[in-house]
Amino acid sequence: MAIREILTYPDRVLRQHARPAVDPASDEVRQLVQDLADTMYDAPGVGLAAPQIGVLLRVAVTDTRWREEDESPDLKVWINPEISRREGEAVFEEGCLSVPGIYEEIKRAASITASWYDMEGNRHTADFEGFSAVALQHEFDHLDGRLFIDLLPPIRRQLLKKRLRKQKKQQMQST
Ligand code: NI
Numbered sequence: 001m002a003i004r005e006i007l008t009y010p011d012r013v014l015r016q017h018a019r020p021a022v023d024p025a026s027d028e029v030r031q032l033v034q035d036l037a038d039t040m041y042d043a044p045g046v047g048l049a050a051p052q053i054g055v056l057l058r059v060a061v062t063d064t065r066w067r068e069e070d071e072s073p074d075l076k077v078w079i080n081p082e083i084s085r086r087e088g089e090a091v092f093e094e095g096c097l098s099v100p101g102i103y104e105e106i107k108r109a110a111s112i113t114a115s116w117y118d119m120e121g122n123r124h125t126a127d128f129e130g131f132s133a134v135a136l137q138h139e140f141d142h143l144d145g146r147l148f149i150d151l152l153p154p155i156r157r158q159l160l161k162k163r164l165r166k167q168k169k170q171q172m173q174s175t
Contacts, residue, residue, distance in 0.1 A: 002035045003042045004053040009099050009164050015145040018049075018056040024079040024117040029059060033077050033119060036061045041073070045097045047135050049142030052098050060139040064132055078116045081140050084125075085113035092134045094148045101167070102160060106151050108137045 007013055021029050032055055040048040040061055049060040060078045065071040088110030095103045112133045115125040128136055138148055149160055 001038050004035050004039045006039060006043065006048075006052055006097050007054055008097075008168070009147065009149075010161075010168065011098075013054055013056070014051055014098055014142070014147065016051060016056055017145055018051050018058045018143045020080045021057050021059055021117075023121070025119060025121040029057070029079060030119060032057065032059055033061060037075055040097075043097050047139045048097060049139045051142050051145070058143045060142065062135050062139055064135050077119055078114075078136070078139065079118065081114055081116035081136070081143070083112050083114050083137070083140060085111075085127075086137075087111045090130065090134060092131060094134070094138060096138070096148055098142075099147060099149055099164065102149065102164070104149065104152060104156070104160075106134075106148050108134050108151070112136065114140075 023029070032050060035053065036048050036050060036059065039053060040063065046064050047060065047062040050057045058080045060081065062076045062078070063074055065074045086109035089107055090110035091105050091107050093103050094106045110133060111127065111129045113125065113127050114136055115123060117123050149157055152160065
């Protein structure tokens with residue numbers, strides 16, 4: 001069990017492009033997935049991407065079920081994911097462990113087709129809709145250095161970024 005520190009805005013690591021995991025079945029990836037899962041459940045959150053704990057590999061985990069009542073954990077692992085189809089529009093309120101305290105309605109594709117590798121090195125392709133589709137787009141964006149606040153209208157985005165920088169400064173002064 002290893003709970004890692006979650007990097008927060010405006011940490012520059014969050015803005016980097018992550019590189020593909022060369023061997024999805026490696027011990028390095030297995031350990032990373034374990035750390036991501038431990039850190040996500042501890043936070044708690046419904047998704048976490050490797051750059052958020054400072055690892056620039058294209059790996060993310062999600063569990064969009066476990067916070068609902070009577071649902072047991074259902075961890076999903078996404079290695080080197082790609083989105084090959086985006087259709088429609090859906091608006092969900094999103095938050096992010098790397099942008100604490102901010103929840104905003106974000107417009108994304110309502111339906112996607114994604115491909116990814118599992119930890120045995122097998123490639124999968126499937127369609128996703130609704131909250132799952134949105135959660136995956138959010139997590140995969142992290143692998144390209146994108147945050148959900150980047151998708152806000154410019155004026156709203158500027159306002160939030162100013163507020164977040166101020167928050168961070170105050171935090172750093174008080175610790
Ligand atoms: Ni996030």
